Amino acid sequence: MARIAVITHEFDVFERRRGPLLRRDSPYMLFDLLEELKRRGHSVRIVAGTSARPEADIAILHVDATVAPPEYVEYARTYPFCLNIGAADISKRRVSGAVIDKDHGWRGPVIVKSSLNNLGTREQTLNRRSRRAGRPEPFPDARLLDRYCIYNSLADVPPAVFDRKDLVVEKFVPEPEPDGFGARFWLFCGERERCTRHVSPQNLVKGED
Template sequence: MARIAVITHEFDRFQSRRGLLLRQDSPYMLFDVLAELKRRGHSVQIMRGPSASHNADIAVLHVDATVTPSDYVDYARGFPICLNLGATDISKRRISGAILEEGANWSGQVIVKSNLNHWGTPEEQLNRKSVRAGKAVPFPGAQTFDRYQVHASLADVAPEIFRRADLIVEKFIPEIEPDGFAARFWIFCGDRERCTRYVSPQRLVKGDDTIRREPVAVPDELRALRRKLGFDYGKFDFVVHEGRAVLLDANKTPGRARNLSKIVAAGAANLADGFENLIHQTGRGRIARETVPTAYG
């Protein structure tokens, strides 16, 4: 049985305030995976902040921020193996395959988004909690931007938007269906995964407003991109546009599904299998930190 450590930001509430891993009040999908691993006999310890000592066999770098602070990365390197150690920057400007620069040759619709993951909400919350604790803010200048703006053309975007480091402009390319719009969501841990295509009446497709869904295959170019970005565990949001898979969002701390207990339980067990496979591969020396890709299904 493995000793698992989860490295979180010191002000992130990964689990209940009582430290009970099995209380169903965490916002994170990894919580369900760890609960299943604990049920199988593995031990789990939550490491809040980079200063605590440890005796873990394997760690997961689970700092809910777009760019993981360097002291957390340095701390994670001290573990025998640490998942997602290569995925420390998930800014849209780094991961998006639909980025547009001012004056680009694109005649379709465009969308303005935050460069930060989840509109910058995690950074804003961690800054606020740090101030309350009397500490310096970890993400100076971070601001939330939750007003996704769709424009008819690139010419309709104000020039100053392109000069803002906190915003990006993308091609707006949902998969158009007769009854709505579609996007694809790939969740994975090691060699276990599920990839689903969701159709929604809303042009900004979210998992909770869909009218139908179907399993789909993972394109080879997405697998290659996962290796390049250094993801052992996480979620990719993408579309297929003109026959090509286009990554729109990559999340190393994906959230939990709500009110879907049976689906969550089955998904957690599958991802826990992938986690255990990574543990076994680590024991045989088949994956190395940051440089060698993990195994994929």
């Protein structure tokens, strides 16, 4: 069976114990996949930071930030095989197919987002935890966006938005449903899978809605 190392940022909290029975829990979908892999006989170790070097057959790069710091990417390369190493930068400016510029011919509504995931909140969290530990901020240039802004057209977007590298403008194409708006999520592990659809009265749908 495989030995799996999950590489997290040293200040990430991948799992914790909750409730009167102190059951293990995690906000990450990967947690459920790892539980299934352990049930199948594989071993899993969460590696926080880059100082330890456990023996492993497979590593999973799981730094909870939009762009994994270079030292984590280099650390991940020391393993024989690493999942997610090709997704070390998942900023919207890099991976989104919906990003448009001010001269695009799109005629529908648009949304202004942070190029960072989740408004940049994860970077702010890691910066705060690093400061508390007396360490340098890992993302000193990260800017927190307070909310997403939706406009009826490109012409309505303030011109200054297009000059900011930390923001992106995307086509806004929500999935309408009779009772709101939908979003789909697919989680799979080998031959087993879980596909869910979330419907919310909000036109911006997140998994927690």
